[in-house]
Amino acid sequence: MSGKKKRQVAPDAGLSKQRVVMEAIRIADREGVHGLSMRRLAGALGAGAMSLYYYVANKEELLDAMIDIVFEEIELPPAETDWQSAMRRRAASTRQVLARHPWAISLMESRTSPGPANLRHREAVTACLRGAGFSVLMATHANWLLDSYVYGFALQEASLPFDTADELANMTEDVYLPQLPPDEFPYLNESAAALVAAGYDPAEEFIFGLGLILGALEPLRASA
Template structure:
């Protein structure tokens, strides 16, 4: 009887006092609990042991649903990417792609650990592949050749998923909770550095005064993301109108 009770406990289905029955453990429940744990405490806090504790089961019970931590991480990425809504119907390709990318960015900002997790994988997960396939489908429906769509996806890079590694992005950092926290104001360029790198010093000064109400807070990363995205989309549209092909530019 003791062994039977322990087995039920591992499966997360043991009854207590004859009235309370735990929600059965499932792959979806495991993945969503892992996402919530990473959102709350950061991806570095995630372990099979911590996740099992969060779910109230022993670690071995998790392996019935995910083979290892790599499979767990892949599944978590798919949960997050699955939160991105479908393409806007009856929209031109540029508006459709722009709104989809910004929707993806909103999702990833809710899960600050996700961009690094996505970049860490050697192969794209099924949900990521499905999302990318739908973006290419939007381009093709908008009159893009397969050739141009191919090069557009290279040009967009991770930006198509709503994130990018910014060269001067010092305005935010990830806290222990995994949420974005304001970075302390950066010190002004020392005079000797400003003299040696005058153009960078001018950019740093301009960035710190973009919003006079928050002097020293640095760049608005959402504005910078949309600025770069619009530059890309406008340039891509010009290439489409010109009938650009890679063969003619080799």
């Protein structure tokens, strides 16, 4: 199946699976998965819609390929540091990448079989944990726990309607609070007020939960 002979062509002329998937990601980043249609994608590549089907079997396969490219962007846990720093690095990278491609999160639910980049990532993380002294069972637990946190955080962050602290303050005062009668929602009012007063940084919030989880995992490894 592999080892196709390629005719020599100008390096960026013509289509390729790579180019198709990349452009698809660019469109999805700009307008969401909803804005990604085969015709639009083909148009952006200067091709006819049906040409795409030479490179992908169908749209599902295109989406799978897009997801896997996203996973390729995620930094693997570096080998030269302690396990906590390594986990911090890869978790932060995951959050960043998923924030850049929010559509990827909602796609994950429906795509059941992990792509190669996904597998490589899992392998590297598991290796790091096992190397740090976690048992097979405990490494599995840690994997689930950490991934749940990172994906869940990304999911929540993606559904936030604002990107900056200013926008947050505006949104909270103009849209959010009017929906929250203080007698019915005293605690949400309290915390909304505190958020507006103190400012709010998702990155900090992320670090907090991550640190707490890592700290709680630490005593569960059998330090060699």
